[in-house]
Amino acid sequence: MDITYTRVYDRAMVIVSSEGLSDVVSSIYCIVTGTDDNGFSLNIGEDIALDPPQSTNFIPFDEITKETIDGWITVKEQYKTLELQVEQGIGGIVAPAIVVRSFNFEIPAEPEVIEEIAVEEIAEEVTVEEVVEPEVAEPEVIEEEVTEEETNTEIGTANVDITSI
DSSP: OOEEEEEEEEEEEEEEEETTEEEEEEEEEEEEEEEETTSOEEEEEEEEEOOOOOTTTOOOGGGOOHHHHHHHHTTSHHHHHHHHHHHHHHHTOSSOSOOOOOOSSOOOSSOOOOOOOOHHHHHHHOOOOOOOOOOOOOOOOOOOOOOHHHHTOOOOOOOOOGGGO
């Protein structure tokens, strides 16, 4: 299985001043993407630490190119481990049910306006109905005569301590 690797350098950690040098790159975040012959791809990103530069081989930050970074990164064991992880990840893909694919067009920064509706048009369509509160009936009082026998019937008693409620 042949895998083609590409690298994207997202950001760099920079030491403002070190041993008389300014803006010294100490690590670079590298995203490695591998794509096999079948179009399956996987990308993994990681900060890759760089060796401290010497004054004889120091490159000012504004003069660093992608090719310069490629030279720094691709010789590092940490980078070789990333490539190996990508290869193993792609090798583990047998028959994926879902594959992430990118569109071949740019997504506009501003959303496309499909239809503009004036506020007045919306207001004409909205009707306000009067809210009527439901009438609440007064509770009905039922008066019954209770015989002496009913009042002497013991229903049962319960002792309740209401202070703990």
